[in-house]
Amino acid sequence: MELRALKYLIAVAEHGNFTRAAEALHVSQPALSQQILQMEDRLDAVLLDRSGRTVKVTEAGQAYIAHARRALFELESGRRAIHDVGDLSRGAVRLAMTPTFTAYLIGPLVAAFRARFPAIKVNVLEMSMDTIAAAIEADEVDLGIAFELARCADIESLPLFTESLRVVVADHHPWAGRDALDVRSLAEGELALLSKNFVTRVHIDNYLQASQVAPKVAVEVNTISALVEIVRHSNLLTILPEAIAGQAPGLRNLSLASPPPPRTVMLLRRKGAYQSAATRALEDIVRREAARWML
Numbered sequence: 001m002e003l004r005a006l007k008y009l010i011a012v013a014e015h016g017n018f019t020r021a022a023e024a025l026h027v028s029q030p031a032l033s034q035q036i037l038q039m040e041d042r043l044d045a046v047l048l049d050r051s052g053r054t055v056k057v058t059e060a061g062q063a064y065i066a067h068a069r070r071a072l073f074e075l076e077s078g079r080r081a082i083h084d085v086g087d088l089s090r091g092a093v094r095l096a097m098t099p100t101f102t103a104y105l106i107g108p109l110v111a112a113f114r115a116r117f118p119a120i121k122v123n124v125l126e127m128s129m130d131t132i133a134a135a136i137e138a139d140e141v142d143l144g145i146a147f148e149l150a151r152c153a154d155i156e157s158l159p160l161f162t163e164s165l166r167v168v169v170a171d172h173h174p175w176a177g178r179d180a181l182d183v184r185s186l187a188e189g190e191l192a193l194l195s196k197n198f199v200t201r202v203h204i205d206n207y208l209q210a211s212q213v214a215p216k217v218a219v220e221v222n223t224i225s226a227l228v229e230i231v232r233h234s235n236l237l238t239i240l241p242e243a244i245a246g247q248a249p250g251l252r253n254l255s256l257a258s259p260p261p262p263r264t265v266m267l268l269r270r271k272g273a274y275q276s277a278a279t280r281a282l283e284d285i286v287r288r289e290a291a292r293w294m295l
Contacts (some may be wrong), residue, residue, distance in 0.1 A: 002035075004035065005035045005036065005039045005073065006034045006036070006068045006072060007025070007072070008021070008025065008027075008035050008036055009039065009047060009048075009064075009065060009068060009226070010069065010072075011025055011032075011119060012032070012036065012048060012055055012194055012206075013055075013061065013065055013155045013229055014253075016054045016055050016056070017034075017054065018032060018033055019057055019133050021235065022148045026273060030148070036048065038056075039236055040089070041169070043064070043209075043268055045058075045060045045061075045064070046058055046060060046061075047060055047061035047064055047065075047157050047160065048061055048101065055287060057129050058275065060278075069161055073139050075172070076139060077273060077274040080273075081153055088117050088119065088277055088278060088281060089284070090119050090120070090122060090275065091119070091120050091121070091276060091278035092120065092122075092123065092278060092284070093120060093121075093140045093142050093143070093276065093278040093281075093282045094120040094123045094125065094138075094140070094143075094220055095122065095123070095124050095125070095141065095142065095143050095144070095145070095282060096123075096124075096125045096126075096131075096132045096141040096143070096144045096145070096146075097124070097126065097127070097132070097144065097145040097146065098126070098127065098128065098129055098132070098146050098147070098199065099126055099143070099223070100163075100198075100200050100224060100240075100241055100244070101146075101265070102124075102126050102147050102224070103224040103225070103228075103241075103244050103274070104243040104244050104246075104247050105145070105289070106124060108289055108292070109285065109286065109289045110122055110124065111257065111283045112285050112288070113281070113282055115193070116281070116285070117278070119280055120281070120282075121279045122173065122282070125141060126253070128197070128199075129146045129149065129199055130146040130198060132154060132268065133146075133152060135153065135267070136154075136155055136268055137152075137270060138261075139179065139273065140245050141285060142221045142269070142275070142276070142279040142282070143267060143268065143269055143279060143282060143286065144267070144268035145160070145182070145265065145266070145267060145268070145270070146268060147199060147263050147264065147265060147266060148263075148264055148265060148266050149266070150266070152284065153239045153263075153271075153273055154270060154271055155268055155269070155270060155271065156268070156269050156270070157266040157267070157268055158266060158267040158268075158269075159264050159265075159266055159267075160264075160265045160266060160267050160286065160290035161290045161291070162262045162263070162264055162265070163239060163241050163242075163243075163262060163263050163264075163265050164199075164241070164242045164259065164260075164262045165200075165203070165204070165207075165239050165240065165242070165256060165259065165260045165262075166239070166240065166241075166242045166253040166255060166256070166259070167237055167238070167239055167253070167254040167256060168231055168237070168238045168239065168240050168241065168244070168245040168251050168252070168253060168254070168256075169231065169237055169251070169252055169254060170231055170232050170234065170235070170250055170251060170252070171250050171251070171252055172235075172238075173252075174235070174236055175189070175237075175254065176252050176254075178254055180254070180255045180257050181207075181254050181255070181256050181257065182197060182256075182257050182258075183213055183256055183257070183258055184211070184213055186208070186213055186214050186215040186237065187214065187215050187216075188212055189216075189235075189236075189237045189285065190215070190216050190217075190218040190235075190236050190237065190270075191214065191215050191217050191218065191219075191236060191237050191238060191239070192217075192218060192219035192220075192221065192227055192230050192231055192234070192236040192238045193217055193219070193220055193221075193223065193227070193239065194220070194221065194222070194227060195220045195222045197222070198222075200240075200241070203260060203263065204239050204260065207260040211258065213271040218219050218236060219236060220248065224240075224244065227240070228240075228244065228248050228251065229238075231251065232248070232250045239260070267286055267287070268291075269283075
């Protein structure tokens with residue numbers, strides 16, 4: 001059975017419509033429909049329910065598509081294995097990480113990798129934790145850097161280093177000279193924080209709630225870079241990973257007497273997946289670079 005037909009079937013299942021699936025695949029709708037009809041005829045099973053306005057996958061179709069996805073995944077891994085070059089004279093690697101790590105880790109990491117393997121293309125993707133997990137499972141990225149996920153049978157998590165959060169202020173802030181803060185003092189100032197869709201913000205909110213502190217949140221932003229600039233040019237406080245203020249000029253880390261619990265940063269990869277020479281090389285650099293951030 002042609003691989004093309006498997007891809008057509010999966011596309012229709014995802015789009016719920018023959019026309020939209022054909023447009024996404026850049027093929028004609030009649031050709032796509034004919035391929036799937038021929039597949040159903042060879043399998044002697046109805047895979048798609050075409051009776052309604054939206055195409056639905058039958059029970060037989062769901063069972064078959066699950067196997068089709070795995071087959072395509074394995075074949076793609078095989079294709080990459082064939083084209084893998086052990087001497088790293090060419091190749092590509094895909095790395096995903098959550099936004100806080102792009103603020104302080106990605107620069108040194110890519111620089112270290114490029115210094116050793118200049119012929120390898122590095123594709124860096126900034127994603128949420130849930131998106132990284134899905135991308136690894138779907139073989140859309142080779143490695144991920146995030147915090148520990150809820151147990152996932154298909155993903156292997158390897159500890160890299162421990163990340164600590166600190167109160168961050170501008171150098172000109174009245175509190176900049178303090179050695180340490182009591183968490184209750186945060187209620188005296190105004191905060192700028194990441195928006196609530198960030199894992200780091202959830203961690204901060206849980207910490208403040210557990211400490212029975214409810215500071216005024218004056219500004220919320222959805223990028224690390226914007227948050228850094230706002231704090232640098234104001235008297236607002238924020239809470240960020242210690243390494244971010246350590247690298248950003250004009251900012252200062254302040255310790256908390258009872259700080260938020262540290263979090264373990266993990267290297268994520270798909271269990272049993274083929275690892276190219278470029279992926280193995282990047283993993284080695286990630287581990288070496290992570291040693292810089294260990295406590």
